[in-house]
Amino acid sequence: MKTTSIPNPELVRQKAALIASYTDQKSEQKAAYELDELRELARTLDCEVVDSDMVRLRTTHPDTFLGSGSVSSWKERIVSSGATVVVFNDDLSPRQQHNLEQAWDLQVLDRTEIILAIFAQRARSAEGRIQVEMAQLEHLLPRLAGGWSHLERQRGGIGLRGGAGETQIEVDRRLIRHKISKLKTKLRALERQRSTQRAARQSVPLPTCALVGYTNAGKSTLLNHLTQADVLADNLLFATLDPTSRLFHTKSGRRMILTDTVGFIQHLPAELVDAFSSTLEEVASASMLAIVVDASHPQAAAQLNTVLQTLADMDCTQPAILVLTKIDLVEELLRHEIVSELSSMVNSDPIVVSAVSGEGIPNLRAALEAMAQAAFPGTGGDHRAPVAPVAPAAQPGGPGLAPAI
Numbered sequence: 001m002k003t004t005s006i007p008n009p010e011l012v013r014q015k016a017a018l019i020a021s022y023t024d025q026k027s028e029q030k031a032a033y034e035l036d037e038l039r040e041l042a043r044t045l046d047c048e049v050v051d052s053d054m055v056r057l058r059t060t061h062p063d064t065f066l067g068s069g070s071v072s073s074w075k076e077r078i079v080s081s082g083a084t085v086v087v088f089n090d091d092l093s094p095r096q097q098h099n100l101e102q103a104w105d106l107q108v109l110d111r112t113e114i115i116l117a118i119f120a121q122r123a124r125s126a127e128g129r130i131q132v133e134m135a136q137l138e139h140l141l142p143r144l145a146g147g148w149s150h151l152e153r154q155r156g157g158i159g160l161r162g163g164a165g166e167t168q169i170e171v172d173r174r175l176i177r178h179k180i181s182k183l184k185t186k187l188r189a190l191e192r193q194r195s196t197q198r199a200a201r202q203s204v205p206l207p208t209c210a211l212v213g214y215t216n217a218g219k220s221t222l223l224n225h226l227t228q229a230d231v232l233a234d235n236l237l238f239a240t241l242d243p244t245s246r247l248f249h250t251k252s253g254r255r256m257i258l259t260d261t262v263g264f265i266q267h268l269p270a271e272l273v274d275a276f277s278s279t280l281e282e283v284a285s286a287s288m289l290a291i292v293v294d295a296s297h298p299q300a301a302a303q304l305n306t307v308l309q310t311l312a313d314m315d316c317t318q319p320a321i322l323v324l325t326k327i328d329l330v331e332e333l334l335r336h337e338i339v340s341e342l343s344s345m346v347n348s349d350p351i352v353v354s355a356v357s358g359e360g361i362p363n364l365r366a367a368l369e370a371m372a373q374a375a376f377p378g379t380g381g382d383h384r385a386p387v388a389p390v391a392p393a394a395q396p397g398g399p400g401l402a403p404a405i
């Protein structure tokens with residue numbers, strides 16, 4: 001079975017050259033931001049970035065993605081930088097990937113594969129591992145089909161070969177499909193467990209609030225702060241993969257469940273969205289959301305936009321509050337501008353906090369309590385919605401988080 005280009009933990013500590021393509025001025029800015037993010041993704045894998053650049057392309061070459069001139073000049077750059085792997089920000093077809101690997105004589109990966117590799121490295125729970133392995137195999141299947149004519153030759157003899165005339169590639173595909181279906185069965189059993197647990201939680205009528213947001217926004221840190229949980233919070237992308245739920249006691253003695261879960265990222269690979277559907281179900285089934293945004297991030301608005309879009313794709317319509325965190329890292333003079341830009345994206349007053357200085361945490365506690373009260377009025381509660389639900393400002397084709405309170 002072909003083993004190159006399969007995301008795996010061996011990617012760790014490689015020397016990486018990063019390439020992001022763009023077509024015009026508008027996409028140049030986006031590519032620059034995505035290249036920065038790709039650098040962070042590579043850093044999360046402990047890769048040393050030895051070279052990185054943006055490449056302007058009028059059209060992509062069907063065989064090699066880049067034009068032949070670029071393929072040659074990058075060959076020289078790869079040799080002089082000592083890169084051992086090249087990572088594209090763009091999605092490559094299996095054929096383009098294979099041809100570039102041949103031309104440069106090293107492993108070529110795309111953004112999806114880097115994200116898959118990070119997930120593979122960080123998955124801890126049985127469910128997480130199965131989800132990641134399934135996503136990897138789903139990603140691999142079309143790659144077996146494309147471009148590797150040398151594998152198409154008939155393979156005689158012993159072992160894996162199936163019926164007469166089955167080619168090696170067919171054997172590989174059959175094995176992978178078989179593996180995927182075994183993993184699906186295991187996953188279904190774990191999903192049943194998870195929904196039983198969720199049903200048990202829901203049978204006690206406690207409101208649940210999912211902390212959602214871009215990866216590295218500060219979700220786990222807030223959960224730890226609010227509930228004395230000890231979830232790993234680290235300056236890494238995708239520090240959290242497995243959802244963690246903790247009981248949270250409000251000031252007035254109300255109880256609610258806070259759930260921290262996997263972070264979002266732009267271009268979240270479709271294979272991962274599929275494989276992580278039961279984990280993401282924790283978000284979809286929560287009675288409310290706290291959308292956490294790192295207010296100090298230069299791309300905070302773009303990150304919030306990705307989160308709103310992802311929530312809309314997941315048909316999440318619960319009431320939500322916007323939490324702008326890491327405010328201690330934002331210069332005093334810029335605060336007002338940043339806070340109003342982000343809140344205008346959702347037509348809602350944000351809760352501005354810092355988990356480091358503790359600033360705004362009492363407001364966050366109060367907002368959670370108000371949401372809980374609105375969702376589950378209970379005895380003596382104020383039935384009005386005290387917190388405006390998050391509704392994204394109207395954008396053509398933009399995300400649509402419908403307010404539910």
Ligand SMILES: Nc1nc2c(ncn2[C@@H]2O[C@H](COP(=O)(O)OP(=O)(O)OP(=O)(O)O)[C@@H](O)[C@H]2O)c(=O)[nH]1
Nearest residue numbers: 216217218219220221233234235238239240263355
């Ligand atoms: N200065 C400052 N740093 C913070 C704050 N909140 C979180 N951080 C840091 O930001 C980094 C990411 O925090 P996490 O809580 O792991 O972020 P997350 O959203 O759970 O990230 P993933 O699990 O990777 O999606 C960590 O290094 C935290 O210490 C804050 O309010 N101020």
Ligand SMILES: [Mg+2]
Nearest residue numbers: 219220239240
């Ligand atoms: Mg986390």
